[in-house]
Amino acid sequence: MSLAGQTAVVTGGGRGIGRAVALALAREGARVALAARTLAQLEQVAREIRKEGGEALAVATDVSSAGDVAALFSASERTFGPVDVLVNNAGVVARRPFVELSEADWDLQLDVNLKGAFLCARAALAGPTGMLSRRRGRIVNVSSISGTLGTPKLAAYCASKWGLIGLTKALAAELSGSGVSVTAVLPGSVDTEMLVGSGFAPDLGPDDVARVIRFLAAEAPEAMTGSAVEIFG
Numbered sequence: 412m413s414l415a416g417q418t419a420v421v422t423g424g425g426r427g428i429g430r431a432v433a434l435a436l437a438r439e440g441a442r443v444a445l446a447a448r449t450l451a452q453l454e455q456v457a458r459e460i461r462k463e464g465g466e467a468l469a470v471a472t473d474v475s476s477a478g479d480v481a482a483l484f485s486a487s488e489r490t491f492g493p494v495d496v497l498v499n500n501a502g503v504v505a506r507r508p509f510v511e512l513s514e515a516d517w518d519l520q521l522d523v524n525l526k527g528a529f530l531c532a533r534a535a536l537a538g539p540t541g542m543l544s545r546r547r548g549r550i551v552n553v554s555s556i557s558g559t560l561g562t563p564k565l566a567a568y569c570a571s572k573w574g575l576i577g578l579t580k581a582l583a584a585e586l587s588g589s590g591v592s593v594t595a596v597l598p599g600s601v602d603t604e605m606l607v608g609s610g611f612a613p614d615l616g617p618d619d620v621a622r623v624i625r626f627l628a629a630e631a632p633e634a635m636t637g638s639a640v641e642i643f644g
């Protein structure tokens with residue numbers, strides 16, 4: 412098991428892609444802290460992991476809140492030790508014609524999809540037991556193929572996902588040689604709750620995305636830092 416003894420934080424770990432990622436990392440031996448707002452879903456995934464012999468912790472978290480993110484990383488470190496792997500997967504979408512997009516719609520998508528990743532990455536990297544001090548760590552950001560193109564009725568979502576690729580590349584460049592790698596995955600349409608009502612047919616399942624993230628978190632060469640890996644077909 413290539414992640415034996417390591418600790419992973421997976422945001423949006425209560426369902427969909429995050430659930431599949433949490434299970435995949437736990438199967439590689441990682442102890443997994445699961446973060447999202449709906450505690451009951453996190454606890455269900457934690458039970459699934461424990462049933463397979465793994466270790467998991469459910470922490471109710473809004474990733475757009477700096478206070479919640481600080482509490483998540485403290486709880487994770489207290490229970491499992493310092494974080495080795497961070498998967499920034501939490502995300503929301505609001506499909507609206509551009510002129511009907513409210514300021515609240517805009518703020519929510521940018522706050523969860525982009526600021527949430529910033530807050531979690533900063534919490535994982537900083538401090539005496541952070542990835543930078545320990546000179547080890549892997550951060551994987553779940554962007555989207557919508558981070559490479561423009562999709563009608565998804566202006567704020569696209570902006571957040573293009574932004575997440577920018578964050579990935581800037582951070583990877585800044586951390587080059589530090590022992591910490593930063594990558595992004597860019598899935599097409601994945602068969603999850605988020606896709607319901609989108610009008611898109613699924614191209615792939617959550618486990619397909621989880622396989623790629625498992626590789627980036629566990630095996631990928633350091634030279635892949637900064638990569639934005641399309642899973643699109």
Ligand SMILES: NC(=O)c1ccc[n+]([C@@H]2O[C@H](COP(=O)([O-])OP(=O)(O)OC[C@H]3O[C@@H](n4cnc5c(N)ncnc54)[C@H](OP(=O)(O)O)[C@@H]3O)[C@@H](O)[C@H]2O)c1
Pocket residue numbers: 422423424425426427428429446447448449450452472473474475500501502503523553554555556597598599600601602603604605606
């Ligand atoms: N499905 C697709 O076609 C597709 C394609 C490309 C990329 N993606 C990306 O993949 C990621 C996972 O999406 P999914 O398809 O698995 O959708 P999903 O089933 O709706 O899952 C989204 C997860 O994010 C969590 N979340 C939402 N807001 C949050 C917040 N403020 N703080 C913490 N957690 C929050 C949700 O839990 P709570 O609601 O309980 O907080 C849930 O666990 C997203 O970043 C999405 O943009 C999805």
